[in-house]
Amino acid sequence: MKISSIFILSISSLFILACNSEPRKLPILGSREPVEKTVDGKTVVDTIYQTIPAFSFMNQDSAIINNDSLKNSIYVADFFFTSCPSICPIMSKNLLTVYEKYKGNPEVRFLSHTIDPKYDTIPVLKKYADKLGVKGTQWSFLLGSKDSVYLLAKNGYMSYSKENDSIPGGYEHSGYFLLVDKDKRIRGAYDGTDKDQVAQMSKDMDVLLSEYHPK
Template identity: 70%
Template sequence: MKRLFLVIFSISIISACSQSEKKLPILGEREAVEKIVDGKTVVDTVYKTIPDFSFLNQDSIVINSDSLTNSIYIADFFFTSCPSICPIMSKNMLSIYNKYKGNNEVRFLSYSIDPKHDTIPVLKKYATKLGVEGSQWSFLLGDRDTVYNLARNGYMSYTKENADAPGGVEHSGYFILVDKEKRIRGAYDGTDKTQVETLTNDIDILLAEYKTNK
């Protein structure tokens, strides 16, 4: 019995170590750059990062790249009058938000792709109805073209007007996980509970990665 306990205990330690050492991939474009380190030329990999941005949230607070310093975050694109996937996405994002509520190391950004309708009061009402308080989860309002370009060129996502689409706008339903260096570390179908669970697990892995590197 004692030997069995020691075997189980050893396996548990190995499993825990494996989990803590696991790292998420870095997604997106990359390029090799030469630099001089200690007088020697070395090749380093530079990954594409999310471009700087600045928007107002539901409380008329400016949220920009600097606002997210020392935080990882999950981003998505939505509009409050969306009759199709957005309500499902918001519900699933809420479940993640509730798990990390109060943890400023984890933030949430939902970019409105219908700024003509989604004014600050409309976004505030939407956030309040979900039970969101403070700026840990920000519902962002900005110029439509700026948001569309950020989705396409920053988050590897897409949004476009389409008269045949529900609500007149077609957009990606993905949740994008971004690290503290503004690099994309994962993309998950925000309407799929299994992928949302994977995202939650990956958030923990990413947080552990930063603790390991301290």
């Protein structure tokens, strides 16, 4: 039987594409700076990416959470307050579905930073976590000084938080979830009130994890 040359070319093309295909990688967000360095006697240009600054906050179980606590994990960060009458309950409900998916996975963490430290004491954060059904340190509801949290939101997560007495709840903040890799670089930003974007974040988390476990 004579095999068509077009068929052979098509199969060959598919084989080449399969061999050359690479796993999808998430972009690195934030500012970046080109720097020159010497490698094997040659000058090459490398890129320094924005990373999350060092921080140290206390969670709902009075445990200290800092950069070292997260060195072997990717994580999702957001900003909220427990008495929020608008987007926070929606965000927490949506993030809970992602938490349930990765529950027990030591490579995945969740950080929710309160922007109302005066009201959101450790017992209040603990009650909030218990009501959601969150146990342990995989999802930490973090308490820090207002200045340190607001500065971290602005300089670390490209986010914002501020007091605003003209709106219900008295605080204004970003409704985004920020996906951070093990090198403390932001790899994705998702509207925490949008179920489709949260679902995409969940898929992207699988993609990010695969970077650390190549097949």
